[in-house]
Amino acid sequence: MRWEVYAWAGLSLLLIAAETLIPGAFLMWLGFAAGVMFLLVLAVPGMSLLTQAVLFTALSFVFVFIYRKWFRDRDRVSDQPALNRRTAQLVGRQVVLERGIVQGRGRVQIADAYWDVTGPDLETGTTVVITGAEGMTLQVRPVE
Template sequence: MRWDVFTWAAVALLLFAAETMAPGAFMLWLGFAAVVVFLGTLLVPGIPLLAQVTAFVVLSFISIQVYRTWFRNREPQSDRPALNRRTAALVGRAVPLERAIVQGRGRVQIADAYWDVTGPELPAGTQVRIVGAEGMTLVVESLA
């Protein structure tokens, strides 16, 4: 077996193995480019090394662009996009103030968690709507 054919087969297998160890779809497409160069060197003997490497680089670029254009944006959208963004998931809820808002700061209880809030001066027990978030602090406004 010729060394260039063997080398491209090994490169393709190593790239596929790297993809399985650290999935992210990047090495997969480089592996596809290496497979094409492997097939080219297998079927057409005598291709210069510089041409093989150039073909690999060009095919890698093309295959990654194919992935970015057609496959990356076709991933299914989540039915719960705010799942890991807890404050965003709370926007729109109406809750009573647990502690009055004094000097712009207060507190609400949602389920078993207490959240700091900012908003207009309001007494404890007032129904407020969560309208936004700044970090881990909720922004509220009065429902009345």
């Protein structure tokens, strides 16, 4: 076999193995491009080094495009969809107003954090339920 066949096979394996050390799903796609180059160089003897480099570059762009288009932007199903959205985790929780709602604005304490709330005017000490959030401000209504 020719040296370039071994080189493309080795580069393909090296890039795919490097993906396990540096996760990010990027090197793997370059490894796939090198794997296709291995097959092309094996099937087409006498391909110039410049042609190989241009094909590898083009294949790399194609594989990375495929990754970005069909794999990266897919919605992932999670058993905890609100994991990194703190306000979404609080929806439905009942809390007591630490400062009554006056002119639509008040405050509650949840654990060791104070949250601004909006809702109908209510007195301090009223139990409310969190119905939503807008930014870092919780929307509440009185418990029925």
